Amino acid sequence: MTRLKLEILSLVLAALSANVAAAPPTDATVERNASGAVFAYWTSADPVDVFVADRADAGLKSATLVSRADTDGSATLPTGDKRSYVLLRDPRSGQVVRVAERLVPLERGSNFRDIGGYAVAGGRHVRWGLIYRSGATPMLSERDREQIRALVLTEMIDLRSDEERVLAPSRIDGVHYSAVGYSMTSLNFTASVTDSYRAMPLGLRPQLRLLFASLLRGDGPLVYNCSAGQDRTGIATALILSARGAPGAARVAAAPPPRDDPGGLPPLDPLSPAAERDAADRPGAGREQSGRCAVREIPAGR
Known part of the structure; x- marks a missing residue:
């Protein structure tokens, strides 16, 4: 091997070593x-x-x-x-x-999570501190509310039905609030899990329009929620990651767990009649939201 070839090989090896060290x-x-x-x-x-x-x-x-x-x-x-x-x-x-x-450690909150860090197309990642998903927030402690204020949220998009929002109004304040009215009776819980999840994006089209419009405007950090913070928010999260070109593993990690998974939904489904009765028995249940948030209520069918 000539001296020139040896020098070229040395330079290539040095470059490769530098790339490895720079990982x-x-x-x-x-x-x-x-x-x-x-x-x-x-x-x-x-x-x-x-x-x-x-x-x-x-x-x-x-x-x-x-x-x-x-x-x-x-x-x-x-x-x-x-x-x-x-x-x-x-x-x-x-x-x-x-x-x-990933999990915002709230004392009396449910599944309040940052979806930052997931890999998306082009070797990039979702920014931390920008997009949060959550369960319902009717029981937040004062310390929880202070933690959430520190996130500097600009928008809250509630994926829940009219009945759920009346039974468990949010305690997050100072954030622009959006919801689209629909009845819990329109949710089909008799279908298989697979069929329910396939139908969910169609049923939530008005809410998803609000969510993606806010993301496209880049207004600032936002949170979207349902009752448990798993099914409807899981579908919404998977759609956001899919739109950003996330690989399948990231979408699976964000999607809701199966209902028969012991680590999935809690034994008492927050959307079940039993949960309705439990929620109705709580102090203050059934009251309309007090107006702490800037509420933008949008009628169904729009």
Whole structure:
């Protein structure tokens, strides 16, 4: 082999080595244990600098360094009332990966989750702190409400029926609220799970129009909800990810679990007659929403 070929081969190998070294951290997650301690986990062949910020769009200059040149793939994060966003930096390449706790830890909320971080087309990811899904929010504590205010939501789109919204009005305030009227009796719970899920996007067309219109306008962080935060919100989340070209694995992760899955819906379906009776017995049930939110009620059929 000539000397020129050897030099070219050396340059190619050096370039390949640099690309390998420049690989950003992968499989990044933020998790909270039963005692409330919060940890970041990741996979990387290189040391990683760990930063924490209180805004999803914060840069490294406004973030706090938690751990420098960390090599064990995990770090303990500071805890507090404000939601934290973690920035993992490869010191060699300067590449940064953002990650946050998916579940917003509410005391009396249901399934309030950030859908940031899911992979979409073009090697990109859904931005953290921008799109939230949730169950109903009639029982939020004052601490829960403070946590939600810190998310700086601009829009709340309620996927629930008229009956559900009367039985369990939201306690989220200061957020523009949208709903489209329909009756719970129009939901077909006698069909198979597969048929129900196939029909759901058609039945929710007016609500989905509101949701996608808000996303296209880019008004700011928003939340959409149903009662349990699983079926209707799961379908809506899968549609959002599908529109962004997410691979099947991401859509499956976001979709609702089967009803016969022990880790799926709770034993008492919030849309069942038994749940109606339970909700009707709660103090304050049946009252109209008090007007804390800017309500934009849209009649059915529009």
